[in-house]
Amino acid sequence: MLLDLKALTGPREHLERTYPVSAFDATGDFTIGAPVRLSCDVEKIRDCYRLVGGLVTRLCVSCSRCVEPCEMALDVTFDLRYVEQALNIGVGEAEIDDDDLSTAFYCDDQIDLGKLIREQLYLGLPMKILCQRHCRGLCVVCGANLNVAGCKCSVEWRDPRLAALKELLAGKTVKERE
Ligand SMILES: [Zn+2]
Ligand SMILES: [Zn+2]
Known part of the structure; x- marks a missing residue:
């Protein structure tokens, strides 16, 4: 070449x-x-x-x-x-x-x-490559491909960054109560 x-x-x-x-x-x-x-x-x-x-x-x-x-x-x-x-x-x-x-x-x-x-x-190569525009990704709890099938895990805090934030907020609330 x-x-x-x-x-x-x-x-x-x-x-x-x-x-x-x-x-x-x-x-x-x-x-x-x-x-x-x-x-x-x-x-x-x-x-x-x-x-x-x-x-x-x-x-x-x-x-x-x-x-x-x-x-x-x-x-x-x-x-x-x-x-x-x-x-x-x-x-x-x-x-x-x-x-x-x-x-x-x-x-x-x-x-x-x-x-x-x-x-x-x-x-x-794009930073983020998606198989489809609205790819639903994997469940962070059970790893199921959410494009193929749903799972029974809570969908509320699917994003791990949000989950970490939730923990922080929860901790803060506990402290405030003490
Ligand atoms: Zn995908
Ligand atoms: Zn799941």
Whole structure:
């Protein structure tokens, strides 16, 4: 999954690539559920290369609430500046702005597109993934998947943070009574 920069013919080139699911190792956070379609423009600007484009795929993840496996479409766009790694050695952080998140590195006249894709997939992954918009999650008492069946536990303080608050409030009330 390397992009050979020496093979680029013009100052700007369009790139369309599709990678099969098997090209990616499984990660702890998701597995790739459909071929990854990468589409971007590569532009040479002095010693740097600017890659502007996007990628589309499907990810198999687990729902943040009920932990059931679910699939989500992912469509991310990026605008990255690639700086040659060697140019940066010894210069430390001075050359690259700390908060310039869109800077990446290349070496040996190659850009690692596999790394680019993995990073973009992580960035595109939402903080909270739900199998359905109104996923009811798991019962904190018995662990039942509440989307599938109800349970007989009290539903009043299902949120553990609220339960902790309730305990605090209860303790306070007892003290006040003493
Ligand atoms: Zn769910
Ligand atoms: Zn329950």
